Amino acid sequence: MSEQETKARRRLAEQLAAQKAAEAKRRRQAWAGGFAGIAVVAVLITVFVIVGQRGGDDAPEQAAGSPSAPADAPAEPGAPPAPQLPEGADPALGTKPTVAAGEGELTELTVTPLIEGTGPAVTAGQSITTNYVGVLFANGEQFDSSWERGEPATFPIGVGQVIEGWDKGLVGVKVxxxxxxxxxxxxxxGNDAAGGRPAGPLRFVVDVLAAQ
Structure with missing residues (x-):
């Protein structure tokens, strides 16, 4: 073999080796790019999982601060606060009662216990704190309610400061x-609606919350 042929073969072998090296380098770069993409996806998934867990941890705090959690908080924005009930009182006193119309002709004061309290009995001359709803006996139309005003009413009882039906009907009732x-x-x-006062027989549902 001549020296010229030997050089030609050597150059061909060098070119083939260079091509193989270039192909191997491209493969390595392709694998590296693939691994890098997988790593980025894995990092993003991890971030989303962590954020999701943190969001789940925050959920109980939002629920605890929701309006349905504390008993003395209003159920809706702007709603009147729940009344402070006497110790041991029936929880039903924390909810406004539904008051229906009466039946027949009302000729005398009638006191009907709906919930029996366990506190001391009201005596004449005390100041009592009450929540109440007042309706017309004939049709159940509401004309007054402390619940809408958002606070109970306090007044002396049994001394002529309120209507006779209250003075006589609430003395002796337990807190x-x-x-x-x-x-x-x-x-x-009376029977005449003067000064915006309701006329005719009336029905009240009264919660006695305190007496002193």
């Missing part, structure tokens, strides 16, 4: 009680 007072017109505001 923590809910009673229904059916009051004839002559022991309420």
């Amino acid at each position: 923590g009680s809910r009673v229904q007072l059916d009051i004839p017109a002559e022991q309420a505001y």
